[in-house]
Amino acid sequence: MSTLDLGRIERQAWQSYHEDGLMDIAFGSLLLFVYVGSTADRLHWGAIVALLLVGPALALAKRVVTAPRLGSVEFSAARKGRKRRVVLFIAAAVAASTLIPFVLGGEEWLRSHNTVVSFGLGVLVFTVFAAVAYWLDLRRMYGVGSECCSAAHSRSPSCWVLRCRC
Amino acid sequence: MFPAESESRDLPDLSDIDRLIHEPARLLVMALLSVVESADFLFLLRQTGLTQGNLSSHLSKLEEAGYVEIAKTFQGKRPRTTLRISPAGRVAFEVYRSQLDRLLAELPRVTGNDNAK
Numbered sequence: 537m538s539t540l541d542l543g544r545i546e547r548q549a550w551q552s553y554h555e556d557g558l559m560d561i562a563f564g565s566l567l568l569f570v571y572v573g574s575t576a577d578r579l580h581w582g583a584i585v586a587l588l589l590v591g592p593a594l595a596l597a598k599r600v601v602t603a604p605r606l607g608s609v610e611f612s613a614a615r616k617g618r619k620r621r622v623v624l625f626i627a628a629a630v631a632a633s634t635l636i637p638f639v640l641g642g643e644e645w646l647r648s649h650n651t652v653v654s655f656g657l658g659v660l661v662f663t664v665f666a667a668v669a670y671w672l673d674l675r676r677m678y679g680v681g682s683e684c685c686s687a688a689h690s691r692s693p694s695c696w697v698l699r700c701r702c
Numbered sequence: 703m704f705p706a707e708s709e710s711r712d713l714p715d716l717s718d719i720d721r722l723i724h725e726p727a728r729l730l731v732m733a734l735l736s737v738v739e740s741a742d743f744l745f746l747l748r749q750t751g752l753t754q755g756n757l758s759s760h761l762s763k764l765e766e767a768g769y770v771e772i773a774k775t776f777q778g779k780r781p782r783t784t785l786r787i788s789p790a791g792r793v794a795f796e797v798y799r800s801q802l803d804r805l806l807a808e809l810p811r812v813t814g815n816d817n818a819k
Contacts, residue, residue: 540729540799546737549749604780607745609738 546612547673553609554674556602562594563668563677567684570630587627618671625671629664633657658685716805722767723798727752728760732795735770735787743783761785769794 569586599608637646637653646653665681668674723732730750735741741749747757764770769791773784787795 540733540802542733542737545733549734549738552749553745603742604744607742607748609741609745611738613739 549609550611550615550673553602553606553611554672556598556606558594558597558602559672559674560676560680561597562590563665563680565593566590566626584630587630591623622668622671625667626664629660633660661685719801719805720794720798722763722769723795725760727756728764731757731760731764732769732787732791732798735785736792736795740784740786743785746785764791767791767794 566586569590602608640646662681662685665677665684669677669681723729727750731746734746734749743757743761746761747754750757752760761770761772765772768788771786771788773786775782775784
């Protein structure tokens, strides 16, 4: 093992670059858009628009708000690969939450299996945040994921999937 | 009693260590730049905790040695200094790391009992 722990130095630099809270605001907005979008329309447009907008909005905010105050840095290709993995994972999770209920049997099936749907949704939400926490080295996302998971259980979660007002 | 000549020859040679990198502030700058593609002056200032003048002087020395590439640009009306480690700097840093690792590995461990003696 090396005397200089470069991995630790890189991780600290990465974490301090994300102390601005923009990532948290981005995920909060994403959840809000997904929830509002799924209750307002039948085709998940809210979620799709949110997915398309959150990335560019986050990049713009980083450039305008964070860079002049905390400085800017370009991380290694490995970090960029991890970021790409997270974006793909979130897109896959949104696609899965939209398609799987229809494959399994539509609204009737969802209504009759409320507990299973509730559990599945909670696990899916936690998995997304756990993936973010793991790949992006942002451990606080484990806590955020746990809270969102319990919120998905407590509030009739099939409303999300059924896209009806509740 | 003086140590035998063969014993003194076994001691690790410190003269090979790159003194330019060995200075703590410059070592931190080199370590940071070696793990990122590029960073600007403000980011390094925050990460190292150095003053502007101090960091600037260390960067000048590293640039003179050809270890760091400095690009000064403007973003709108704001000047921006972007830094990246040069290929020569990366090689020098890797050599320094391996020398330091070898040097520290060769030193005997000092335990509490040894100090008491």
